[in-house]
Amino acid sequence: MKKFLLPVIILFFSCSSNRYATTNRQYKRQVKQLAKEIRHTPLDATKKTWVGTTNFGLRKPDLIIIHHTAQNSCPQTLQTFTTPRTQVSAHYVICRDGTVHHMLNDLLRAWQAGISSWGNDKDVNSSSIGIELDNNGVDSFTVPQINSLLTLLDTLKTKYRIPTANFVGHADIAPTRKNDPNVTFPWKSLADRGFGIWYGDTSNITVPQNFDPLMALRIIGYSLQDPGASVIAFKRHFETVNSDSTINPADEKILYSIMLESEK
Template sequence: MTTSRPQLPAPDSKVAAKIFPSPNHGERLARDGAPRRPDMLVLHYTGMPDAGQALQWLCNPVSQVSAHYFVFEDGHVLQLVPEARRAWHAGQSSWDGETDINSASIGIEIAHPGHPSGMPPYAEPQIDAVIALTRDIVARWGIAPQRVVAHSDIAPERKCDPGETFPWERLHAAGIGHWVRPAAVGGGRFLSPGDRGQPVEALQAMFALYGYGIAVSGVYDALTEAVVRAFQRHFRPERVDGIADASTLTTLRDLIASRPSSVA
């Protein structure tokens, strides 16, 4: 007598080829303990040279990390955790006052060697798959453009992924995320580490208004520098140096001015 293996359910997204289950997940809960639905999308890179090893790590109970989806270089997509469950991808993080990002978000891991390998360009089939996957997720859950973020946006002192070569402009052109054309890099006044006073307060207030987890202290400290770098990686990748130059300030101002007021 033979017994058949139980079949796995279909993936939540039609873009995923199949489910490759990770045990690393839990319940999505709001602050009051009630179930909650995801309203954020967080993009990561694996930061490992081998995609297979990265996938196995995300599915290893010892690692205590996971994501909802995994995108290979060739565009193949696997689902690791059901979208209704809380994957463990964000770590200690914050966005727009939310500190339990894992409960608030869906996480996508993109196979890429990252900064240790010099941030090579992402593969075209991979980006095509990321666009298809994110478009599907955003449409089904009604995720607002400004809540499609990088891991570095929500954890600027700890993380730098998916990095400055990730093509956010292409995603925006496909209807995913919030983006404006960056202001040209040039001269002019700037703020940098060690500066103090009202101009720094105004800078920090603008970043907090957009969503970054930063207090208004009036001191251009290590966190402020990290937030500026994270912002530049996402929105002004031509120069990532942690200095709030005129291009950075103008791009931030334009983003705030054009931020959607409601879910798209």
Template sequence: MRKLCLLLPVLALLINSCSTNPYRATNKSYKKQTKAFAKLLSQYPLQDSVNNASYFVGTTNLSMRRPNFVIIHHTAQNSCEQTLKTFTLPRTQVSAHYVICKDGTVHHMLNDYLRAHHAGVSRWGNSTDINSNSIGIELDNNGFESFDERQLNSLNLLLERLKKSFNIPSANFIGHGDIAPTRKNDPNWRFPWQTLSEKGFGLWWSDTSNVQVPENFDYLTAIRIVGYDVKDTSAAIVGFKRHFLMDTTKGMTPEAAKVLFQLHKKYL
């Protein structure tokens, strides 16, 4: 009887939580889709397009595919609730693994091993399908404001876990505006990339007062080495300056060249 009395408040809390969750319907859709993926993986053996072997041979050496990049976004919307709704409407076809609200609340919307639709048409280095090898994190921010300290604290804790869990290289913590500079600028120029780099999330540059840039320095090749797609030269330069100098102006400047000359060596 005593155990029952102890369990009743817990059961009441669970029932109340389920009944007040505005995303009950979409959560059912999530569970249905993940069950379908699990069923597909459980087929033994999976049907092969080439069926000329007399029997199936399964390797003993395998693991789950793991993310190798973390892409940070701002939501470009006016509230966390608005973004959660956007990511639970099938017609939008957009999503992210995590949404972090201004007050620091973290919504883990998709299992880290599954593919979110957050990067779109993008490129970083030789990687052209960023959705398939990355974690997408959306910060509640309309794109024209600074980032709340509580939000950044939650982000730091999340990045620590992701880096440790998946052994993600420091250089692979980047922004949406880095991988898609022709159409995106998030997270906006106010985002504290330098502070994150000091914690091991992203690379940064040191004092450039004594840096001498060679006359034959090929800055486009250097930007490409960092990771930017240089198909649109102007967009690549703006993307680089926004991330590493908090500067949204066009064109390479002497100071930007110094930063780039020093920084690109870290990516070699």
């Protein structure tokens, strides 16, 4: 009996010490496969026209997409993102207590944006880093969670030189399908720190006569595939309201101000 005890203990220890050991091994295998793809050159083909340049680097992310998980806990989300059949992931998951789980190298492509667009970018997964905040879709975000997010954004903005305007939500890039992060998300606090654009006092703003609100949405980055959905997403983000798709004069002033900011 005794000789079986040690392997059992080791097995038990390895399971309890890291429940993601198996999927972590799977991650390494997949990265190895991708590295093999990068190493591949047409040199091994019969064609002799290949000339490798000496001047290149890695492509880098240029856009940050913020999500809420619409799940009940961080472990539930980690489980979802380590289950192959779900086909969804993100680079980072931030728990309510502020813990940050880095789940994918920033230079690899996560499956977080889905069918979406921002400006002329139609392949958002290829250009962005996805950050998921543990949140059931309704609750407010916690202070430790937002603090961790701000620290992470600071690192990413500096490291990849991400433009100030390029911090948006999933609902901004997929307004017909998504509503995250929910209306309680503190976009203004983020903008105050240089992550996203905002507007000042709009009482003295005069919107030009020929102002076209939908063109403004387009200039900011929103898709016009379903203009009403984009208006709702804009108001959720910049006015922190869940509302309909009407645009009143006060909304117009904000829209005009944000358009000017986005053109800077």
